Amino acid sequence: MVKSTIKDVAQLAGVSLKTVSRVINKEPFVRQATIEKVSKAIEELGYQPNLAARNLRSGKSYALGLVYDNPNPYYIIDMQQGALNVCRDMGYGLQIHPCDAAQDNIAEELVDLYRDADLSGLILAPPMSERADIIKVLRRNDIQYVGIVSGTAEDPALTPCVHVDDRKAAYNITKHLLSLGHTHIAFFWGEEIHKSSPERFHGYEDALREEGITLDPSLIFDGAYSFESGIENAQKLLQLPDTPTALFCSNDEIAAGALTVFTERGLQVPHDIALAGFENSPFSRHSSPPLTTAEQSTIEIAAAATRLLIAGMRPHTIESENELVTEFSPTLIIRQSTCPVDGR
C-alpha cells in the first residue's frame, strides 16, 4: 500500500497544504467547515501525520516523560496505560523514567532528563509531584509538568495537578468497619514520603473521632506500601495482648501480606479479624477471601493528568474546560473480607 501524503489530503480536500497542516496541529481560527472537509479527506486516505517531520517543522519534540518512584507494578502499568491513552490520541510518544525520590539531587536530575531527552513535558507521579522543592526547581527551569497529588486542597506550590481524595476514601472504609460494629480497628501505614499515607491515616482518624473513639497508638503501625510490610506488621499485631477485631491496611499489598500471616496462624478472615485494603489491585480480587477496598481509577487519573499537561502546552487542543477532570474520589468496594463484629 502506498502511504498517503499531506499533499494527497490537500488535493482531495481542495485546500492548501498550509490549511491541512493547521487542521492537523489544531491551530485556532480554522473554520469548522474546513476542519470537517480536511478530516474527511484524512480519514478517506488513511493519512497519518508524521511526528518526526512535525518535530523538525516546529522545532519541538513530541514526547512526554512519565516520572515515578513506586514499587507496585500494577499501579505503574495502569499509570502508563492512562498516560499512553492520551499521548496516542494527541500524537505524543511516552518515555518512562522510574527514579529514586530519596536521591539528593532528584530535581536537577529531572531538569537534565527533560533537556537531554528533549521532552515536551513531564507527568509526575507521587511522591515527586507532592514535593514543593522539586516543583520549584522545575518552574525555575521553565519545565512543563503536571502532577498527581493526594488531597483536595489547591496548594499553589504544587499546581498544575490532579487531586485524588484518599482521605475521604479512607474515611469511607473506616465508616464501613464502624457500621459493622468494629471499634477496635488497627491501621497499617504506607511510606510517609507518599502524601497518600498521611491522607489515608487522617481519613481513618476522622471516622474514629466522629464516633467519639479515642485513637489507640498501639493499634497504629508505621510501614511501607508492600507485601513484606504487611507480613511484618501483622506479626507484631498478633503479639498484642488484645487482638483488634478489624484491620485497615493502607493498600492491598499490605493487606495481602497481613492475610498470609493470619492464614498461617489459623485466624479466619473476616470472622476472627475483618480486613480492608485500598486501591482495588488484583491482589484484592485474587486473595481468599477477596478484600474490601477502595477503587482507585489509576488509568483515568493518569489520563486526566496527561490531558491537563497537554492543555497547558497547547490550549487550542481542548474544546472546553469541562474536558479537564482534576478531582478523583476512590469509591468503597465491599467484599468478603469484612463482616459484622457480632458475626464472629
Place this chain on the structure above:
Amino acid sequence: MVKSTIKDVAQLAGVSLKTVSRVINKEPFVRQATIEKVSKAIEELGYQPNLAARNLRSGKSYALGLVYDNPNPYYIIDMQQGALNVCRDMGYGLQIHPCDAAQDNIAEELVDLYRDADLSGLILAPPMSERADIIKVLRRNDIQYVGIVSGTAEDPALTPCVHVDDRKAAYNITKHLLSLGHTHIAFFWGEEIHKSSPERFHGYEDALREEGITLDPSLIFDGAYSFESGIENAQKLLQLPDTPTALFCSNDEIAAGALTVFTERGLQVPHDIALAGFENSPFSRHSSPPLTTAEQSTIEIAAAATRLLIAGMRPHTIESENELVTEFSPTLIIRQSTCPVDGR
C-alpha cells in the same frame, strides 16, 4: 551551580572540541591516553552531554521503543527495567509501546511508530519478536530492531535476537516432579501465540517421554498466561475421575489461580497435589505455600537484548563480543509446593 559545557571539558583536557565529541560518541580510532584524559575532565567537571544537542548534530534520535503485548505487569516492569538500565548507560531514552499482537496490521503500525516517533531502534518482546511476518516488514523498511525469542535454534528469519531456553527449563521442572515419584502430571498451557507456550509444553513432553511415560491428553489443558485461566482449568481438572498427583502450570499466575481453587476445595498443596509454576514472579513467593518454579531473569534478558540492538547500530560502543550474552536458561527453584508422591 553553573553547568559545564563541552568547551570546559576540551579546555581542561587540553584537546579539541572534536576530540571530546569523538570520545563522548565512542567513535573508533581515539587513542587510549586521550580517552582517559577526556574522561577524567568529564568526571572532574561533572559534565553531562546533552542528548538533544547530540540529536541535532547527528540528525538521529536517541530514543528506543520497547514493544510488548503481555498481560503480566511483573514481566513488563522487569522488561522495562532491563531495557532502561542499558538505555541510561548508553544515553538513550526509552519509549514504551504496548500493542495488540492479534491486530491485523501490527507490522505496519510498528513501521509508522518507528518513523513518527523518530526512534533509533525497536526492542521486541514476544510474541512480536517471534513472528517472521512482522520481522520481514521491519527488515524491508530498514528498521533497526532486536527480539527476545523463546527457544535455542538460530532462526535466520528472526535474528538478531536473544534466546530464552524455556524448553530446557520446563524439562527440568518436569524431571523434578518425576524424581519425586510423580507420573500422573497434568499440564496447563499459556497462550499458543507466545512461542514460550509450546516450548514449555515440549519440555514437559521431553521429560515424560524420556521416562517412557505416554502422554495422557486428558491431563493437558489449553489456556492463557493468567490467574483466571488457572482457576478455570483447575475446576475442570477436579472433575476428572482420577485427580493427578502433580500439576505443572506454564506460569506462576496460572499456578496461583489453580492454588486458589485447590485451597477452596480443601485440597492441600503439596500433599494432595504437587504444584509447579514458571517465572519466579512475586506470586510464586507470596503464595501459601510458596511455589516451585523456574527463575526467569527478565531484567537481564531485556538488558542483553538492548545491548545487542545498540551494538548493531553503533558497533564501536562494544569492547568485545563477549559482552553480548544472547542465550538464557531459566533455572529450577524448588519450594514447598512440591513433595514426594509417597509423602502424601
